[in-house]
Amino acid sequence: MFCPKCKSEYRDGFYKCADCGVDLVAEIPPEPENEVGYVDLVEVYSTYQQSDIAFIKSVFDGEGITYFFEGESSIMLVAGGAYARLLVKAEEVQRAREILQELGFLE
Ligand SMILES: [Zn+2]
Numbered sequence: 001m002f003c004p005k006c007k008s009e010y011r012d013g014f015y016k017c018a019d020c021g022v023d024l025v026a027e028i029p030p031e032p033e034n035e036v037g038y039v040d041l042v043e044v045y046s047t048y049q050q051s052d053i054a055f056i057k058s059v060f061d062g063e064g065i066t067y068f069f070e071g072e073s074s075i076m077l078v079a080g081g082a083y084a085r086l087l088v089k090a091e092e093v094q095r096a097r098e099i100l101q102e103l104g105f106l107e
Contacts, residue, residue, distance in 0.1 A: 002028045003024055006020050041090070042088060043085045044106075045085075045105055046086065059103065063095070067087065068086075
């Protein structure tokens with residue numbers, strides 16, 4: 001028997017993990033694969049403006065939207081030329097676009 005939480009192995013006769021208090025299972029479920037790989041990220045916006053990035057971040061943080069600015073670090077190094085792409089999870093694209101529209105970033 002195994003604890004699904006801490007992965008401790010228990011002898012037969014144990015039904016709860018002494019450390020976690022959760023019910024033991026006969027087999028540990030397979031490790032979820034790299035979660036990031038499962039998340040479909042969709043580009044909703046791109047910008048050259050460092051100030052836009054900071055602003056959008058603060059708004060998305062407040063809205064609880066999961067986002068990722070690709071190329072954000074390079075934009076700091078390269079003045080112009082490079083731009084940052086705003087990526088959000090597929091299921092939050094709609095919400096993200098609405099917010100960007102409200103903020104005037106999208107038409
Ligand atoms: Zn445990």
